[in-house]
Amino acid sequence: MLVSFLSKKILPVLGAVALAAMVAGCSDAQPPASDPAPSKAAAPPPETELNGLTAQELKDIAIFEQANGDSHGLTPKQVATTQANMRKDPIFRNRFLGVWTVQNPSDAWIVMEILYEVKPDLLVEAGTFHGGSANLWAIILEHINPNSEVITIDIEDKREPRAKELPIAKERVTFLLGSSTDPKIVAEVHRRAKGKKVIVLLDSLHSKEHVAAEIEAYKSIVGVGSYIIVQDTPLGPKAAIDEFLAGTDTFVADRKRERYSDTNSVRGYLKRVK
Numbered sequence: 065m066l067v068s069f070l071s072k073k074i075l076p077v078l079g080a081v082a083l084a085a086m087v088a089g090c091s092d093a094q095p096p097a098s099d100p101a102p103s104k105a106a107a108p109p110p111e112t113e114l115n116g117l118t119a120q121e122l123k124d125i126a127i128f129e130q131a132n133g134d135s136h137g138l139t140p141k142q143v144a145t146t147q148a149n150m151r152k153d154p155i156f157r158n159r160f161l162g163v164w165t166v167q168n169p170s171d172a173w174i175v176m177e178i179l180y181e182v183k184p185d186l187l188v189e190a191g192t193f194h195g196g197s198a199n200l201w202a203i204i205l206e207h208i209n210p211n212s213e214v215i216t217i218d219i220e221d222k223r224e225p226r227a228k229e230l231p232i233a234k235e236r237v238t239f240l241l242g243s244s245t246d247p248k249i250v251a252e253v254h255r256r257a258k259g260k261k262v263i264v265l266l267d268s269l270h271s272k273e274h275v276a277a278e279i280e281a282y283k284s285i286v287g288v289g290s291y292i293i294v295q296d297t298p299l300g301p302k303a304a305i306d307e308f309l310a311g312t313d314t315f316v317a318d319r320k321r322e323r324y325s326d327t328n329s330v331r332g333y334l335k336r337v338k
């Protein structure tokens with residue numbers, strides 16, 4: 065979820081290339097001549113910082129949304145501006161229990177309230193990234209519903225070791241490798257969701273087409289009173305949501321959830337009402 069919305073859309077094209085190049089420059093910096101030559105066993109040099117982000121973080125940001133292609137619909141100028149903003153955005157320095165977590169705290173708070181009200185048995189998250197958000201949802205849910213679990217899906221396993229080693233991850237989080245719209249993944253999620261109260265949280269590829277396909281794939285496992293939560297809606301996802309809501313009377317955008325002005329889920333809290 066999370067990101068100042070423009071942020072996420074950028075990296076793909078110019079972003080990935082430009083940032084990766086810049087980062088390569090940072091991380092390749094040579095130690096001063098007076099430093100002893102590093103031995104093979106020596107610890108790696110400290111990461112170079114830029115705008116408060118480490119070289120590794122910048123590298124990760126650069127690959128963060130590569131999969132978005134040009135579906136963000138931004139002009140090159142907007143891409144450049146967003147890239148610059150992204151490197152300053154404090155959201156990209158958020159960690160949960162030490163794991164990088166790209167959540168807007170305002171939206172994470174709203175998700176926490178929805179979890180408490182709905183008390184689901186299962187939260188299905190599309191978009192794992194480093195694994196921080198899946199653990200965050202699982203820890204909150206543990207205190208709400210002792211039988212709850214989280215399924216988190218990503219096309220790549222980028223989870224930090226710590227994200228996998230936390231007791232909460234071992235006990236309650238299942239990672240599925242693949243696209244959230246791959247029929248095999250969808251079938252597996254439906255199998256695991258049978259008979260359960262489910263919340264779906266979409267934070268993977270933020271293109272209109274992908275989010276529309278995700279909503280279509282998972283809407284039937286969300287019961288009345290529960291939610292599909294769509295993050296980073298302002299660009300692609302919002303168009304998908306508008307089309308979806310125009311063609312159904314079973315879900316509505318629960319706008320009262322948007323009480324924080326910095327929400328990245330504009331019209332993204334979709335409540336099933338019948």
Ligand SMILES: C[S@@+](CC[C@H](N)C(=O)[O-])C[C@H]1O[C@@H](n2cnc3c(N)ncnc32)[C@H](O)[C@@H]1O
Pocket residue numbers: 065066072128131164165166167190191192193194195196197198217218219220222242243244245267268269274
């Ligand atoms: C915005 S990040 C997720 C952030 C994470 N939820 C958090 O709060 O830290 C988006 C993730 O979606 C993944 N992704 C991209 N396309 C995907 C797809 N088709 N299916 C599942 N995951 C996808 C990316 O690899 C990336 O790790």
